[in-house]
Structures are given as C-alpha cells and as structure tokens.
Amino acid sequence: MIYNIPFIAVAALILIGLYAVVFKRNLIKIVIGITLIECGVNLFLITLGYREGGIAPIFTNLPSGTSATMALPVPQALTLTSIVIGVAVLALMLALVVHIYRHYNTLDAREVRRLKE
Amino acid sequence: MTEMSKVVRTITSLSFPFILIYGLYVIAHGHLTPGGGFQGGAIVASALAMIIVAFGSKWVLDRIKEKNISLLESVGAICFILLAFFGLTYADPVFFKNFVVDNPYLFGQVVTDNAANINTAGVIPLMNFAVGLKVIAGLFVIVLVLAYASTAMEGKK
Amino acid sequence: MSIESIMGDLLVHAPAMIIAIPLLGAFLTPIISRINGTLRNVFVISIMGLTSLFVGVLANDIFTSRVIKTYVFGGSQELTSPVVRILLEIDALSMFMAMIVLIVAFVAVIYSWGFMKEYTGLDKYYTLVLLMTAGMFGMVLTGDLFNFFVFLEITSIASCALIAFWTTKGESIEAAFKYIVISAIGALFVLFAIAILYGQYNALNIATLASVMKYTFLDKVALVLLVGALAMKAGIVPMHMWLPDSYGRAPASVTLILVGATQASLYGVFRVCFTLYGKSLSLTNNILGLEDGFPLALGTSLGILVVLLAIVTMLVGVFMALKQSDFKRLIGFAAVAEIGYMMLGLGVALLSIEPTGLSGSGLMALKGGIFHIFNDALDIGLMFLVAGAVYWATKERSLDKLGGLARNMKYTSIFFVIGLFAVAGMPPFNGFASKLLIYESVFQISPILSIVAILSSIMLLAVFVKVFHSVFLGPAIPKFKNVKEAPISLLVAMIIISVLIVFIGIFPEMFLNNIVGPATDALVNYSGYIDAVVLGGM
Numbered sequence: 042m043i044y045n046i047p048f049i050a051v052a053a054l055i056l057i058g059l060y061a062v063v064f065k066r067n068l069i070k071i072v073i074g075i076t077l078i079e080c081g082v083n084l085f086l087i088t089l090g091y092r093e094g095g096i097a098p099i100f101t102n103l104p105s106g107t108s109a110t111m112a113l114p115v116p117q118a119l120t121l122t123s124i125v126i127g128v129a130v131l132a133l134m135l136a137l138v139v140h141i142y143r144h145y146n147t148l149d150a151r152e153v154r155r156l157k158e
Numbered sequence: 159m160t161e162m163s164k165v166v167r168t169i170t171s172l173s174f175p176f177i178l179i180y181g182l183y184v185i186a187h188g189h190l191t192p193g194g195g196f197q198g199g200a201i202v203a204s205a206l207a208m209i210i211v212a213f214g215s216k217w218v219l220d221r222i223k224e225k226n227i228s229l230l231e232s233v234g235a236i237c238f239i240l241l242a243f244f245g246l247t248y249a250d251p252v253f254f255k256n257f258v259v260d261n262p263y264l265f266g267q268v269v270t271d272n273a274a275n276i277n278t279a280g281v282i283p284l285m286n287f288a289v290g291l292k293v294i295a296g297l298f299v300i301v302l303v304l305a306y307a308s309t310a311m312e313g314k315k
Numbered sequence: 316m317s318i319e320s321i322m323g324d325l326l327v328h329a330p331a332m333i334i335a336i337p338l339l340g341a342f343l344t345p346i347i348s349r350i351n352g353t354l355r356n357v358f359v360i361s362i363m364g365l366t367s368l369f370v371g372v373l374a375n376d377i378f379t380s381r382v383i384k385t386y387v388f389g390g391s392q393e394l395t396s397p398v399v400r401i402l403l404e405i406d407a408l409s410m411f412m413a414m415i416v417l418i419v420a421f422v423a424v425i426y427s428w429g430f431m432k433e434y435t436g437l438d439k440y441y442t443l444v445l446l447m448t449a450g451m452f453g454m455v456l457t458g459d460l461f462n463f464f465v466f467l468e469i470t471s472i473a474s475c476a477l478i479a480f481w482t483t484k485g486e487s488i489e490a491a492f493k494y495i496v497i498s499a500i501g502a503l504f505v506l507f508a509i510a511i512l513y514g515q516y517n518a519l520n521i522a523t524l525a526s527v528m529k530y531t532f533l534d535k536v537a538l539v540l541l542v543g544a545l546a547m548k549a550g551i552v553p554m555h556m557w558l559p560d561s562y563g564r565a566p567a568s569v570t571l572i573l574v575g576a577t578q579a580s581l582y583g584v585f586r587v588c589f590t591l592y593g594k595s596l597s598l599t600n601n602i603l604g605l606e607d608g609f610p611l612a613l614g615t616s617l618g619i620l621v622v623l624l625a626i627v628t629m630l631v632g633v634f635m636a637l638k639q640s641d642f643k644r645l646i647g648f649a650a651v652a653e654i655g656y657m658m659l660g661l662g663v664a665l666l667s668i669e670p671t672g673l674s675g676s677g678l679m680a681l682k683g684g685i686f687h688i689f690n691d692a693l694d695i696g697l698m699f700l701v702a703g704a705v706y707w708a709t710k711e712r713s714l715d716k717l718g719g720l721a722r723n724m725k726y727t728s729i730f731f732v733i734g735l736f737a738v739a740g741m742p743p744f745n746g747f748a749s750k751l752l753i754y755e756s757v758f759q760i761s762p763i764l765s766i767v768a769i770l771s772s773i774m775l776l777a778v779f780v781k782v783f784h785s786v787f788l789g790p791a792i793p794k795f796k797n798v799k800e801a802p803i804s805l806l807v808a809m810i811i812i813s814v815l816i817v818f819i820g821i822f823p824e825m826f827l828n829n830i831v832g833p834a835t836d837a838l839v840n841y842s843g844y845i846d847a848v849v850l851g852g853m
Contacts, residue, residue, distance in 0.1 A: 055507075062500065068492075075499050082507050089514040101190060116513070119461060123506060125196050126468045130499050132300045133472060137479060137492045139307050144485035153489055228345060235342040239335065245389070246328065253331035254389035 047088040054081030068141065068148045072134050079127040083120050090116035161214035170212040177205035185290040189279040195286040199293025206294070207301045215305035224302060227295050234292030241285055256280040322372065329373040330386040330403045333413065334452045336366050341445035348438030356428050359441050363421045363448075370417050377410045381833055383847040385458065396850055398520045404458025404848060407833035411685070412455040412582045414830075415692050418815070419575035420448040422808045426700060427568040429804035430707055440480060447473040447572055454579045458848065460509050461519050463583065464502065470576050471498040471548070478565040478573075490560035497557045501544040508540035521591055522848035525841060530595040530613075541587045542617075548580035550654050552628040559635075562647035567703020570643070571696045574650065578688050581657060585685075585838060588617065588665065593841030596668050614668030621662030626764065628655030629771040636778050640714050642705065645782065646698045649738065649775055653691045659768060660684020660753055663760050676759040678835065683752030685838070686831045690737070690745045690819070697734040697812045698779075701727055704801040704809070705786065714785050721787040723798045728787040730809045735783060737816050739776035745816050748823035 054077055061074025090113035096104075098114040138148070145153050161167065184191075185198030210218050245255030258266050258280040265284070267277045325332075340362035348355040377384065385394065386403040394402075424444065431437060450473060453466035475498065479491035509519070511533050518524050528534065547554040558577075562570050589596070596614040632652025639645035660680045667677030704727050705720065706712055721728040737744040740751075750772060758765040800806075819826050837843070 062496065071496060075496065075503075078500065078503050082503050082510065085507065086510050089510060097192075099191065119510075119513075121196065122461075122465060126465070126472075128297075129472055130468070130495065133475060134492070134495055134499075135304065137475075137488055137495065139304065139311075140479070140482055140488045141485070141492060143311060144488065229349075232342055232345045236339075236346075239339050239342055242335065243339070252387070252389065252392065253328065253335065256389065 047084060051081050051085045051088070054078070054084065066150045068138050068150055068153070071150065072131070072138065075134070076127070076131060079123070079130075083123050083127070086116050086120045086123065090114070161217060162212050166212050170208055174205055174209065177208075178202060181205065182290075185286055186283065187276065188286040189282045190276065195289025196293050198286075199290040200297065202290075202294045203297035203301070206298045210301055210305055215302060215309055218302060219306060224299055227299050227302075231292050231295035231299070234288050234290075234295060237288040238285055238292070241281055241288065245281075256282075258284070325369065325372050326376055328386075329369040330384065330405055330456055331388070332369045333366060333373070334403075334449055334456065336362060336369070337445045337449040337452065341442050341449060344442045344445060345438050348441070352437065355438065355441060359424055359445065360428075362445065363417075363424050366448075366452075367417055367421060370413055373405070374410050374414060377405065377407055378830060378833055381407065381837075383837070383843060385847055394848060394850060397518070398523055398848060401457075401459050401462055402520070402848070403456050404522065404844070405456055406844060406847075407830075407837040408582070408585070408685070408835075409455050411689070411830060411834040412579060413452060415578060415689055416448065416451045416455065416575050418812075419571055419692055419696060420444070420451070422696070422700075422811055423568040423571040425804055425811070426571065426703070426808035427566075429802035430568055430703060431566065434481075436480075440477070443473045443477050444569075444572065447477065447576065451572075451576055451579045455582055458521050459519055460512070460521055460524070464506055464509055467505065467548075467580070467583070468502050470579070471495070471502060474569075474573055474576055477569045478561050480566055480569065481564075484564075487564045490557075490564040494557045494561045497554070498548060501547045504540050504544040508537040508544070511537045511540075520848060521586070522845045525591050525593055526845045526849050528592065528594055530592075534592075534595075538587070538592060542584055545580050545583040545587065546624070546658075549577050549584060550628075550651055551624050551658060552631050552651070552655075553624075555628070555631070555651050558651055559644045559647035562650060562699070563641060563644035567643075567699050567706065570699045570703075574692050574696055574699070577650075577654070578692055581654070581688065585661065588661070589838050590841045590844050593844075596665070612668060614665045618662050618665030618668070621658055621665060622764065625655045625658035625662050626767055628652065628658060629768065630655075633771045633774040633778070637774070642712050642714055642717070642782070642786070643699065643702045645714075645778065646695065646702060649698070649778065650691075650695045652771055652775060653687070653695060653738070655771075656750070656753055656768065657684045657687050657691070659757060659764065660687065663757050663764075666760060676756045678839070679752055680756035680760075681838070682827070682831055682835045683749050683756060685834055686752060686827065687749040689831075690749045690816075693812055693816050693819075694734055694737040694746055697730060697809060697816065698738065700805070700809050700812070701731045701734060704805050707801060707805070708798040709795055714782065717786045717792075718789045718795075719787075719791040720795060720798065722791060723795070724787075724800050726806055727801055727809075728783075730813055731783060731787065733813050733816060735776070735779045737820070738779060740772050741776075743817070743820045745819035745823065747820065748827070 058074045058077030058079075058081060061077065062071050065071060065074065092110050092112055095110045095112040098111040098117075141153055142148055147153070181198045181201035183198075184193035184201060185195060188194030188198070242254045245253055245257050258264060265277055265280055265282075267275060340359065344355060344359065347358050373384075383404060383406045385405075386392070387394070388401050388403075390400050424441075427440070427444070431440060434440075447470055450466045450470035454463060454470060457463050457466065472495075475491050475495040478494055479488050481487045512524060513519055515531070515533060516524055516527050518527070550558040562573060565573065592613070596612070596617075629652050632648050632650075632655060636645050636648035636652065639648060660683050664677045664681035664684070667680075704724070705717065708724060709717065709720070711717055733744065737746045740746040750768075754765050754768060757768060
C-alpha cells in the first residue's frame with residue numbers, strides 16, 4: 042500500500058490543477074493550475090523508475106555491501122527535459138499575463154474578452 | 159523594484175561568489191555526479207536573481223545592457239550545435255558523434271577502473287558548458303525583463 | 316570526389332541535416348541581425364534553400380525506392396537489439412509531411428520580407444520562424460515518442476510567441492494566452508500517455524512499442540489520451556476554440572506556418588492510430604469488460620467516434636463561418652471545416668479495417684484524406700496570404716468597411732479567385748481531386764456522410780463568394796482610393812502557391828501515383844515500419 046502513495050499524489054495533483062484551470066477566474070491562478078498539472082506528470086515519470094531496494098544510479102564510490110539493483114536513470118533524464126520545458130512555458134505565460142494587465146488593466150478572465158463569438 | 163536595506167545588500171554581496179562557485183561546480187561535474195548544464199545554470203541564475211531583488215532592477219540595468227546578455231545566450235547555443243556538427247567531419251561521420259574520445263588531453267579517457275575521473279566522457283562536458291552558459295544568460299534576461307516591466311508599470315500609474 | 320559520392324554523402328546525412336540546419340540558422344540569426352537587416356533576410360532565405368536541397372534529395376530517394384530509412388544519432392548506424400539511441404525513421408508519409416512543411420515555411424519567409432518590413436523586433440521574429448520550422452521537421456521525421464513530445468513543445472512555444480507578435484494590440488495577446496493554455500495542457504496529457512506506455516514496456520521507440528503492444532486496459536487509456544490531445548492541437552471540434560482566434564490575430568505569414576503546425580499534429584494522430592496501435596486495430600475488445608460485451612473491433616469503435624467528430628467539425632466550421640465579419644477569422648473557421656474532411660477520410664478508413672488490411676474503399680478514403688492535407692495547406696494558405704495583403708494595403712480587417720478593392724489590387728483579386736475555386740473543390744484546381752476521392756469512397760460506406768460533405772463544400776463556396784463580393788467588388792470607397800498593389804515579395808509568394816495549385820489540379824494522376832500512393836501504403840504497412848528497426852521482425 043505504501044508503494045502506491047506517489048500514484049495517489051499524482052492523481053491528486055492533476056485533479057487539483059485541472060480544477061484550477063477550468064473553474065478559477067484570475068489569470069495567475071490559471072497559470073498556477075498549469076504548473077500543478079506539470080508537477081503531477083513529472084512526479085509520475087520519476088515514480089516509474091523506482092526499483093525495490095535500489096540505490097541511486099551512480100557508479101562512483103559505490104558503498105560496499107549494498108544490493109546491486111539501481112533505480113532506472115532514463116526516467117530521470119525524461120523528467121529533467123520535462124522540467125526545462127515547463128520553465129520555458131511558465132516564463133512565456135507570465136510574460137503574456139504582464140502584457141494583458143498592461144492592456145486591459147484587470148486580471149479577471151471574464152473581462153479579458155474583446156474576441157467574442 | 160527598489161533596492162532593499164543595507165543589511166540585505168551586504169549579505170547578498172558576501173554570499174554571491176559562493177553560490178556562483180557552487181553552480182559552476184555542478185555544471186563542470188555533470189558527467190560524474192547529478193547535475194549538468196541546466197541544473198548548474200539554474201543555480202547561477204538564481205544567484206543573479208538574488209542580485210536583482212536586493213539591488214533593484216534599475217541598478218542592474220544601469221550597468222548591464224540586456225542585449226549584450228542576449229548575445230552571450232546566442233553564443234552558447236551556437237557552440238552547442240557546432241559541437242554536434244563537428245561529429246560529421248571525422249572518419250565515421252554521424253551527427254552528435256562523441257569525437258573527443260581517445261584523446262589524452264581533453265576529456266578523452268575511457269572509464270576503466272575509477273569512474274570518478276573527471277577526464278572522461280568525451281564531448282558531454284563541453285556540451286554541458288555550452289548549455290550552462292545559455293541557461294544562465296536566458297534565465298537572467300527573463301528575470302531582469304519581468305522585474306523591469308513591473309517597475310515600469312508601477313511607475314506609469 | 317564525383318557527383319555520385321557527394322550525392323551519396325548528402326543522402327546519408329540528409330535526415331539529420333533537415334532538422335539541424337534550421338536550428339543552426341535560428342541560433343545564428345540574432346548575431347547576423349546586428350550587422351544589417353537585409354543581410355538577415357537573405358541569410359534566412361538561403362537557410363531555407365539549403366534545407367530544401369536536402370528535402371529534395373531525400374524525397375527523390377524515398378519515393379522512388381520505397382524503403383524506410385533510419386538514422387541513429389550519435390553512434391554507429393547498426394541497430395542494436397533493444398534500441399537504446401534516439402533514431403529518426405523516415406517512410407513515405409513522413410517525407411510527404413516534410414514536403415508540406417518545407418513549402419509552407421519557404422513561402423512564409425518570402426512573404427514576410429515585404430509584409431513585416433515596417434515592424435521592429437524582426438530579429439526575434441526570424442529566429443522564432445526558423446525554430447518553429449526545425450520543430451515541425453522534427454515532429455514529422457522522428458521515430459521516437461519522447462522526441463516527438465519535445466519537438467511538439469518546441470513548435471507550440473515558438474508559435475505562441477509568434478502569435479503574440481503584435482504586442483501593441485490587446486487581442487493578439489489574448490489569443491496567444493488562450494493558445495498556450497490549451498496547448499500546454501494538451502502536451503502534458505501527451506507526456507502522461509507516453510509515461511504510461513514507458514512504464515509498461517520500458518521502451519520509447521515507436522517501432523519497438525508497436526511490436527510488443529499487448530493492448531491492456533492501460534494501453535486503452537494511453538490511446539484515448541494521445542488521440543484526444545493531438546486532435547486538440549489539430550483543431551477538431553469540441554476543442555477548436557483556439558483556432559479562429561489564433562489564426563485571425565496573428566500576422567498573415569505566421570498563420571501560414573501555423574497551418575503547417577496543425578497538419579503536423581494531425582500527422583501525429585495518423586501515426587498513433589495506424590502504426591503504434593497497428594496490430595491491435597483488428598482485435599475485438601470487450602467494452603466494460605463484460606463477458607458478452609459489444610464485440611466491436613478497435614478500428615470500428617475508434618472509426619465511429621472519428622467520423623462523428625469529423626461531421627460535427629465540418630458543420631460547425633461552415634456555419635460559424637457564415638456569421639463572421641472579420642476577414643481572417645472567417646477563413647479560420649473555413650480551415651476548421653477543411654480539417655473535418657481529413658478526419659472523415661481517416662474515420663472511414665478505420666471503419667473498414669479487416670484482419671487482412673483495409674478494404675478497397677477504405678484505402679481510397681485514406682488516400683483522399685492524405686491528399687487533402689496537402690491541398691488544404693496550399694488552398695487555405697493562399698486565402699490567408701490574400702487576407703494579409705489586403706490588411707497590408709488598407710490596415711482594415713472588417714468586412715463591413717472594405718469594398719471595391721479590385722480596381723487597385725488586380726493581382727490580389729485574381730489570386731483570391733483561384734483560392735476560392737480551389738477551396739470549394741472545383742475543377743481544374745487541386746481541391747477537386749482530393750474531395751472527389753473522399754466523396755466517392757465515403758459514399759460506399761454510408762451515403763448520408765457523403766451528402767453532408769458535399770453540402771458543406773457548397774456552403775464554403777457560398778461563404779467565399781460573399782467575401783469576394785464584399786471585399787473586391789462593389790463601389791469604390793473614397794478612403795481606399797489610393798491603396799497600392801501589394802509589394803513584389805507578397806506577389807511572388809502568392810504566385811508560387813497558385814502555380815502549385817494549378818499544376819496539381821491539372822495533373823492529379825501524376826501526383827497521386829507517385830507521392831500520395833506511397834505515403835498511404837507506408838502508413839498502412841505497420842509491419843514494414845517495425846521491421847526497419849526491430850531486428851528479427853515482430
């Protein structure tokens with residue numbers, strides 16, 4: 042049961058993030074919701090690499106007497122790439138929010154609506 | 159944003175070189191310990207963001223022009239892609255080839271007994287430096303422009 | 316060094332060069348732009364010319380010999396038994412999409428020489444255009460799922476920054492924010508599905524995954540997430556809200572490249588449905604896991620869903636286009652309707668899956684759908700270029716205020732007429748060939764669908780004739796008495812696309828047999844795709 046806790050955390054993070062994106066009106070809260078979804082997916086990627094009793098996948102100065110299983114290093118590389126992409130998307134979204142505030146003078150998503158129909 | 163008190167500014171200037179050294183260590187040892195280009199670059203960029211917060215974005219912009227830092231970012235990116243292209247000029251050409259292996263001077267030894275030898279892993283540390291330079295410049299420009307934009311908007315009201 | 320050995324060297328490294336040269340150009344552009352502006356424009360066009368050389372060499376080889384090429388990054392070119400390196404896998408469908416991306420990007424760069432001349436910040440514009448082109452080439456040429464995700468994100472970030480290029484108006488920024496929110500969530504769901512597949516099979520290569528796919532419940536979840544998120548990026552109807560806003564508020568050359576990015580996401584849907592899940596398409600699945608559940612094959616249930624979405628897309632696109640008064644937004648809704656045609660071809664092909672492959676009419680529908688991708692990029696692209704030229708001349712985008720422009724802009728109105736007939740599917744233009752294939756093959760599956768498709772084509776013709784009348788014909792408005800004709804680079808771009816439209820319209824057989832035929836065969840032939848990478852076959 043204790044090995045399922047990361048997956049429950051992933052589901053909780055993604056659901057809370059989706060709730061924030063769909064139901065909140067403040068633009069900054071929508072941005073935070075997208076970041077929460079991204080954190081959930083990254084946690085899911087990292088959890089896939091766990092092997093029971095595994096140690097960190099580094100060959101330097103292996104402590105003697107430990108088991109030979111190592112956690113998988115490939116999901117760690119995938120998660121790193123995803124974090125970098127998340128940083129770029131977050132910077133872009135915040136720059137757009139700053140511009141929107143300069144034009145419309147409000148951060149409410151229902152007022153920012155010159156593009157109708 | 160305006161600058162902070164004298165205590166904050168003094169502590170920032172004292173701790174800035176240490177964070178810088180730590181970040182460069184993480185970049186340089188990326189092929190041995192956890193770390194590499196992006197992680198070390200983010201550490202150095204957070205030190206630079208500390209400078210912006212403590213001293214104010216106007217103070218930083220008086221001394222550094224943003225387009226010079228953009229030039230550094232382009233240099234880092236060009237170094238990365240040129241390192242990938244150099245793999246094409248060797249005997250068995252393939253893109254992204256690790257062409258520095260078996261070269262006794264520069265990162266060329268093959269791992270045999272001690273895996274912690276820094277002289278190993280070929281073209282990967284060079285690519286780490288290029289990516290680290292790009293990340294430092296890129297994140298610094300992002301934080302600087304966002305800080306300056308919010309100052310300008312506050313000033314206009 | 317003889318010509319054959321140089322061509323041989325070019326051919327071996329062409330797949331990597333197609334992605335790497337726009338990337339190198341994108342990184343060099345800010346430095347070159349500090350020297351001179353005209354030098355930067357010439358540099359960008361020469362980068363695109365160099366890329367088209369490589370695309371031409373590779374396309375010539377793949378379409379004549381019909382083998383599947385692989386290119387392994389960073390190691391020897393032999394394939395190991397579990398594939399550990401990232402590799403590009405290029406078959407005829409990838410080459411077909413690469414040709415579309417190349418034509419769209421080249422024409423957009425030529426068009427933006429004249430269109431963007433009076434705006435500042437052009438070095439960032441050209442950097443982002445080249446970065447987006449490199450991302451689109453990476454999406455269609457790769458053979459690795461996580462690599463596809465990375466290039467998908469590169470393309471969507473670069474295109475969002477380009478949509479928001481006119482920062483002095485509020486509407487562009489709002490459209491870009493809508494686009495990045497929807498695009499980021501879609502890409503994160505694609506990553507979630509890739510993580511599910513990796514956790515089960517410990518492989519990221521498309522061919523390896525296709526050969527060991529066992530179609531468990533988690534695979535079904537991954538299929539739904541992948542098709543749903545990629546269809547969201549391609550503009551299928553319940554999730555199409557970003558498309559008219561983004562196409563309508565971006566500069567016209569950016570809209571042209573965005574059409575290419577939308578088609579590349581549609582290529583992702585095709586690749587997932589036919590190659591990644593190719594073996595499971597004819598398996599029957601028990602929905603809800605009941606003992607006597609509905610015995611529908613996966614192909615049939617997916618096909619019914621896709622056909623329903625396609626019909627709704629066509630109808631919504633056409634009916635919303637009727638009531639628009641903004642020129643480019645109207646063409647955006649017409650683009651949504653055209654995507655419905657491609658999805659109709661895909662859905663009908665999925666419906667006719669049998670364990671031995673597709674039936675005859677299903678294969679013809681798939682051919683029509685894939686041919687329509689090419690034609691639609693050209694036709695809708697030409698309409699957007701004309702709308703951009705009208706905006707350049709008059710700085711006005713509302714149909715109520717425009718009028719009588721055919722007196723001053725003769726060539727632009729001729730190009731609009733060509734685009735009008737091509738979009739509506741009239742002979743002798745290229746829209747007729749692909750739409751006729753779709754009508755004929757869909758009629759054999761179910762006549763109602765064919766009638767709906769023909770009706771929406773007629774409505775599109777009505778919409779565009781109304782636009783032509785209100786923009787180009789009619790009495791002269793005094794405010795527009797002195798508008799100039801569009802500059803030379805805009806006209807050259809429009810001429811290139813019109814020549815292609817007329818050429819494909821007059822000789823559709825040559826295009827179908829040599830290019831679309833191999834592409835469709837390569838799409839359906841998933842075992843050939845797997846054999847090219849996995850040693851020892853399935």
